[in-house]
Amino acid sequence: MAGLGKRRPARPRSGVSGLQQRRREAPASPPGDDEGAILTIQGLAHDGRGVARTAAGKTVFVDGALPGERVEVAVHRTRQRYDEAHVRTLVEASPERVSPPCAHFARCGGCDLQHLSIDGQRRHKQAVLRELLARQAIAPAGEPELLADAGEGYRRRARLGVKVDGDGGVHLGFRARHSHRLVDIESCPVLVPSLSALLAPLRRLVEGLQAPRQVGHLELLASDAGVTLVVRQLRDQPTDTARWRDFAATRGLHLARWVGREAPVFEWLTPRPELASRLRVAAQEVTLCFSPGDFLQANEAVNQRMVATALAWLTPLAAGERVLDLFAGVGNFSLPLAAQGARVQAVEGSPAMVARLADNAHRNGLAVEARQADLTDGAACRALLAESEAETVVLDPPRDGAETACRLLARHPVPRVLYISCDPATLARDAASLVRAGYVVSRWAVADMFAHTAHLESMLLLESPHAGQPHQGATTDG
Numbered sequence: 001m002a003g004l005g006k007r008r009p010a011r012p013r014s015g016v017s018g019l020q021q022r023r024r025e026a027p028a029s030p031p032g033d034d035e036g037a038i039l040t041i042q043g044l045a046h047d048g049r050g051v052a053r054t055a056a057g058k059t060v061f062v063d064g065a066l067p068g069e070r071v072e073v074a075v076h077r078t079r080q081r082y083d084e085a086h087v088r089t090l091v092e093a094s095p096e097r098v099s100p101p102c103a104h105f106a107r108c109g110g111c112d113l114q115h116l117s118i119d120g121q122r123r124h125k126q127a128v129l130r131e132l133l134a135r136q137a138i139a140p141a142g143e144p145e146l147l148a149d150a151g152e153g154y155r156r157r158a159r160l161g162v163k164v165d166g167d168g169g170v171h172l173g174f175r176a177r178h179s180h181r182l183v184d185i186e187s188c189p190v191l192v193p194s195l196s197a198l199l200a201p202l203r204r205l206v207e208g209l210q211a212p213r214q215v216g217h218l219e220l221l222a223s224d225a226g227v228t229l230v231v232r233q234l235r236d237q238p239t240d241t242a243r244w245r246d247f248a249a250t251r252g253l254h255l256a257r258w259v260g261r262e263a264p265v266f267e268w269l270t271p272r273p274e275l276a277s278r279l280r281v282a283a284q285e286v287t288l289c290f291s292p293g294d295f296l297q298a299n300e301a302v303n304q305r306m307v308a309t310a311l312a313w314l315t316p317l318a319a320g321e322r323v324l325d326l327f328a329g330v331g332n333f334s335l336p337l338a339a340q341g342a343r344v345q346a347v348e349g350s351p352a353m354v355a356r357l358a359d360n361a362h363r364n365g366l367a368v369e370a371r372q373a374d375l376t377d378g379a380a381c382r383a384l385l386a387e388s389e390a391e392t393v394v395l396d397p398p399r400d401g402a403e404t405a406c407r408l409l410a411r412h413p414v415p416r417v418l419y420i421s422c423d424p425a426t427l428a429r430d431a432a433s434l435v436r437a438g439y440v441v442s443r444w445a446v447a448d449m450f451a452h453t454a455h456l457e458s459m460l461l462l463e464s465p466h467a468g469q470p471h472q473g474a475t476t477d478g
Contacts, residue, residue: 038072038091041065046128046424048113048454060085064106066094066116096120101152101189101452109177111190111452118151118451125456126446132424136432138441144458145445147309149301151452152189153196156222157298160185160199162206162215170212172203190452194227195220198251205247211237216258221292225273228254230292234261245269256292266292279307281336286364290330294353297332299449306447306459307336310418313443313461314392317342324390326375326405327397329353331360331368333420337394338366345369345388381405385412391467392416401426403433410437413464421458422449431460439464 039052039060050065052073059082065071072089100106100114113121126144133140161182163171173185184203188196198220206212216232231244236259248255254273258264277300279286290296297303310333311317319341325334328346330353338344338361346361346368348354354372361368373380375397381404385393393414395402399422409417410433417434421427431441439462447457 038070041067041069041071041094043067044124046132046454048116048124054083058083062087063112064115066097066120068092068094069097103187104173104183104185107176108174108183108185109179110174110188112177113454114452121451122146122148122446122448125448125454128456129424129444129446129458132428133431133441133444136428136435138428138431138435140441140444140460145309145443146448147302147305147445147459148448148451149299149305153192154299154301154451155188155190156192156195156300157296158188158191158195158220160202160218160220162212162217164213170203170207172199172206172218190450191220192222194222198227198229201247201251205243209237209240209243211235211240214240219292221275221296223275223277223290225275226252226254228256228273228275228292231255231257232264233257233259235259241269279304279332279336281307281311281339284339286335286339286366288330288332288335288360289363290356291352294356295329297449302447302449302457303332306420306457307333309445309459310394310420311336311340313459314416314418315340318391321392322388322390323392323394324384324388325394325396326381326384326402327395328357328370329396331357333394333396334368334370335360335364335366338368339364342392343367345371345384345390347371347373347375347384349374375402376400376404378404378408381408385409385414390414392418394418394420395430396420397426399423399426401430403430406430406433410434410439413437413439413466415464415467417460417462417464419460419462421460422455424456424458427458427460431462434462434464437464438466 037054041050041052043051044067045051045061050062052060052062054060061082061084062073063086065087070092071087072091073085074088075083075085077084096117097115098117102111102114105114129144160172161175163182171182171184173183176183186200206215214234214237216234219230221228244255248270255269257269258266274289276287276289317340321342323337323342323344325344325346328334328348334344334346346357348357351372354370358370373384375381385408393409395405419427441460442463443461445459449457
């Protein structure tokens with residue numbers, strides 16, 4: 001067992017991995033009727049793939065194609081109702097096609113819209129939100145506001161996969177699209193420069209470890225305190241741990257690790273830093289402290305714009321106005337609202353995050369009541385809404401959305417609901433229950449949190465003329 005996880009002796013390479021060999025030997029799927037056809041791309045799907053139709057009317061989703069382009073396609077997956085394909089030959093390019101800024105484009109699964117101009121990407125995201133709301137019969141007035149910043153050098157956190165192949169070769173990078181296969185990454189234009197600069201040195205370090213197979217993954221985080229590196233080690237290897245310490249000392253990094261396989265333990269290998277992010281709120285600054293593993297928006301500049309937009313939409317806040325912030329995290333919206341004079345009750349499901357939120361409120365001298373509750377539980381949500389007597393409810397849920405809370409808010413309307421979403425489909429679903437109960441969408445916005453990807457964040461402000469009056473159309477409290 002002493003050699004578990006250590007580098008295996010190198011053996012002659014065939015040039016083809018076992019998986020690749022199996023793929024070569026496997027019979028190819030029969031091509032669809034549209035194999036090799038020249039198609040005109042009619043639009044973009046929500047995930048950024050081009051949409052075309054064959055002469056027979058079958059839909060084809062084409063990776064890497066843009067609206068208006070004529071492309072010869074190669075079908076890589078045939079389904080009953082549609083095909084999936086990629087561009088074999090670009091016959092006629094869109095004027096919005098640009099050269100991708102990343103050398104790893106089309107291999108790395110991270111940034112799938114780099115071939116589309118940044119303005120085109122943002123118009124697409126606005127159109128996606130508009131369409132998803134329209135499917136729920138929601139048609140806000142005007143165009144959604146756009147909250148955006150730089151298209152490169154914005155991402156302040158990353159998780160890097162580490163894998164040692166059967167020949168002892170070390171791979172470090174991100175996953176390929178729709179795959180568990182790692183793409184080796186030497187640099188990344190969307191990472192903040194201090195993180196991108198570590199990619200190649202980290203790979204060299206892992207290659208030189210005694211037991212590289214014991215490294216599960218690496219996490220990088222840039223904050224006001226500098227760069228933090230978190231290593232996931234399946235088993236303690238003292239010699240390798242010393243190498244990690246030397247690497248951190250040489251480069252001025254904060255170093256921590258998770259160690260263990262079944263029940264990993266977290267520990268700092270350098271003095272514990274005070275990880276913090278600062279938000280500007282009018283003439284003052286709010287400091288959010290956090291720990292590795294806490295949720296933190298990846299794009300600091302766009303997050304600042306989202307917070308500023310939330311405050312602007314909710315202005316004027318009456319002194320002492322009661323605000324209930326659900327899915328509050330470490331206080332990203334709670335603390336700025338309290339700094340503007342609101343009386344905030346902030347609720348989060350994770351006990352550790354609740355403790356961090358309470359500590360952040362205390363550090364900033366703000367009166368925020370931090371509570372823990374399961375926000376998917378109808379009884380818990382009902383009790384929170386009744387007890388808080390909130391005039392404004394803020395929702396910032398994970399991808400699953402806030403269906404339980406929205407059903408309750410439909411039954412018991414409040415004057416204002418501010419919904420911040422990382423999934424426009426669940427946002428549209430939840431907003432529909434509120435609109436059916438009489439709420440009106442008064443403001444809406446798209447936040448380009450992840451430029452060069454199809455992912456979008458969005459915000460809705462819904463106002464109810466029936467606040468304080470039970471809505472008779474709703475039949476359940478969730």
